[in-house]
Amino acid sequence: MSARVTVVGTGYLGATHAACMAELGHDVLAVDTDPSKINLLRTGRAPFFEPHLDEVLQRNIAAGRLHFSTSYDAVGTWGAIHFICVGTPQLDPLGTSDLSQIRATIDALSARITVPSVILGKSTVPVGTARHLIERIKDTASAEADIELAWNPEFLREGHAVRDTLSPTRIVLGTENRTNIRAERLARTIYRLLLARQIPMVVTDLETAELTKTAANSFLATKISFINAMAELCDAAGADVSVLADALGYDPRIGRMHLGAGLGYGGGCLPKDLHALVAKADELGIVSIARLLHDVEQINLRARARTTHLAIAACGGTSRDRSIAVLGAAFKPGTDDIRNSPALDVAEDLRRLGATVTVFDPQAMSKSRNAFPELKYARSTALACRNADAILVLTDWPEFSAMLPGDLEAVVRGKAIVDGRNCLDPLTWRAAGWSYSALGRMGFSGSTAERRAHADPDGALNP
Numbered sequence: 001m002s003a004r005v006t007v008v009g010t011g012y013l014g015a016t017h018a019a020c021m022a023e024l025g026h027d028v029l030a031v032d033t034d035p036s037k038i039n040l041l042r043t044g045r046a047p048f049f050e051p052h053l054d055e056v057l058q059r060n061i062a063a064g065r066l067h068f069s070t071s072y073d074a075v076g077t078w079g080a081i082h083f084i085c086v087g088t089p090q091l092d093p094l095g096t097s098d099l100s101q102i103r104a105t106i107d108a109l110s111a112r113i114t115v116p117s118v119i120l121g122k123s124t125v126p127v128g129t130a131r132h133l134i135e136r137i138k139d140t141a142s143a144e145a146d147i148e149l150a151w152n153p154e155f156l157r158e159g160h161a162v163r164d165t166l167s168p169t170r171i172v173l174g175t176e177n178r179t180n181i182r183a184e185r186l187a188r189t190i191y192r193l194l195l196a197r198q199i200p201m202v203v204t205d206l207e208t209a210e211l212t213k214t215a216a217n218s219f220l221a222t223k224i225s226f227i228n229a230m231a232e233l234c235d236a237a238g239a240d241v242s243v244l245a246d247a248l249g250y251d252p253r254i255g256r257m258h259l260g261a262g263l264g265y266g267g268g269c270l271p272k273d274l275h276a277l278v279a280k281a282d283e284l285g286i287v288s289i290a291r292l293l294h295d296v297e298q299i300n301l302r303a304r305a306r307t308t309h310l311a312i313a314a315c316g317g318t319s320r321d322r323s324i325a326v327l328g329a330a331f332k333p334g335t336d337d338i339r340n341s342p343a344l345d346v347a348e349d350l351r352r353l354g355a356t357v358t359v360f361d362p363q364a365m366s367k368s369r370n371a372f373p374e375l376k377y378a379r380s381t382a383l384a385c386r387n388a389d390a391i392l393v394l395t396d397w398p399e400f401s402a403m404l405p406g407d408l409e410a411v412v413r414g415k416a417i418v419d420g421r422n423c424l425d426p427l428t429w430r431a432a433g434w435s436y437s438a439l440g441r442m443g444f445s446g447s448t449a450e451r452r453a454h455a456d457p458d459g460a461l462n463p
């Protein structure tokens with residue numbers, strides 16, 4: 001059975017969600033206040049790079065199931081199910097979430113809905129938000145509207161967004177109370193085809209649903225920081241963190257995913273959501289989680305600083321007047337998203353330290369140019385590496401992981417490579433006479449003092 005649904009917000013989450021709801025057979029109206037996004041989407045093109053998304057957009061627009069608008073006018077009469085997919089960026093350095101887009105959406109919807117309806121929040125919000133929004137709806141909506149609000153957090157990964165939406169690991173639905181049968185019934189209708197494939201659905205209260213999302217991202221970030229802390233230990237002990245991660249990952253209780261050591265996590269989600277959870281835990285007086293996640297953040301930032309130091313070492317001890325090629329700008333492969341990109345953070349640090357930094361990324365060039373105009377940009381790997389004293393691989397795009405020393409030897413000035421994502425084979429590069437370095441696999445054999453200095457270049461751990 002198909003339904004008529006609206007999706008508010010057509011960014012990374014909303015554009016994918018709208019296209020995939022249409023792919024599941026529903027009639028979708030997607031609304032965004034940004035006309036440039038809506039104009040592109042109407043032509044079947046996503047306003048960002050996401051594999052397979054354009055195909056799904058085009059197929060469903062052609063089938064007449066997917067519509068886009070900058071106006072909320074048609075929302076009230078379109079149907080009874082409304083998804084919220086607007087942004088919840090970080091508001092201040094403490095990590096507080098900016099919920100203004102969510103509040104504006106709730107107000108716009110409640111002012112227009114006239115039939116018994118369900119609003120399903122998909123955006124990531126701090127625990128307690130949905131219950132506040134229910135009070136706000138009561139103040140603004142008409143009695144006939146009889147709106148139920150439920151929270152249905154999203155777990156898709158950029159770069160795999162279409163597949164993750166059409167084959168999610170689970171569906172989580174938080175409702176105000178178990179008498180909210182409309183929300184659950186309509187959610188089961190929307191996701192009927194997924195539930196038929198035995199995808200698990202967890203129906204719970206609002207708070208547990210909201211917290212499931214931030215807890216999931218915090219756990220993933222903790223896993224990454226755990227292996228990056230182990231990388232610091234590996235450098236001090238002369239061990240190899242990649243082999244360690246493989247050996248740990250064979251244990252199904254641990255698993256190899258998100259145990260990739262290197263430059264650490266970035267993006268529009270993990271850093272923001274972790275910070276928001278720290279702020280919420282602080283507010284609620286739960287010191288244990290705030291302390292744990294604070295350490296996770298510190299380890300993550302240290303990975304960036306340690307990578308900058310590796311780059312300086314690869315340039316012979318100074319970055320001043322050195323030419324450095326940075327391969328990768330997106331926060332991870334498979335996307336053009338540069339929000340909180342570890343690669344660009346390191347590139348910008350090295351530029352400030354006097355290096356000429358030339359960046360190449362297969363997808364994120366225009367976004368990077370706009371955000372970091374002082375970096376230099378090249379149109380290919382070879383052009384970025386021309387006359388470079390050192391090459392830094394900072395995003396593990398497959399084309400960078402597949403590089404071989406012979407591909408670059410004719411263009412570089414210095415045969416030095418820093419593998420910021422542990423995605424290259426050290427033996428291949430060292431055998432070809434290159435200086436290869438990567439966090440956690442230095443095979444370091446110096447004195448204890450030298451090892452400490454290498455693992456903690458700023459002396460933050462051993463002041």
Ligand SMILES: NC(=O)c1ccc[n+]([C@@H]2O[C@H](COP(=O)([O-])OP(=O)(O)OC[C@H]3O[C@@H](n4cnc5c(N)ncnc54)[C@H](O)[C@@H]3O)[C@@H](O)[C@H]2O)c1
Nearest residue numbers: 009010011012013032033034086087088101104123124154
């Ligand atoms: N990006 C992801 O992979 C992902 C995955 C899961 C959850 N989330 C969560 O989803 C939410 C959205 O993330 P995103 O990455 O898509 O953000 P985004 O900034 O790419 O998209 C937000 C969109 O909302 C639009 N918008 C803002 N105010 C609006 C309003 N009042 N009415 C209509 N449209 C409005 C903006 O123009 C923008 O297009 C966040 O809470 C995020 O944490 C994101």
Ligand SMILES: O=c1ccn([C@@H]2O[C@H](COP(=O)(O)OP(=O)(O)O[C@H]3O[C@H](CO)[C@@H](O)[C@H](O)[C@H]3O)[C@@H](O)[C@H]2O)c(=O)[nH]1
Nearest residue numbers: 154155156157158224258259260264265266267269331332
């Ligand atoms: O082993 C790993 C895996 C990832 N990363 C880095 O971690 C960041 C985040 O990666 P990933 O989790 O794959 O990307 P996102 O698309 O941001 O997805 C996360 O954030 C989304 C938004 O909340 C959630 O929906 C997803 O479930 C959650 O994985 C990136 O910078 C990666 O380079 C590592 O350093 N090591």
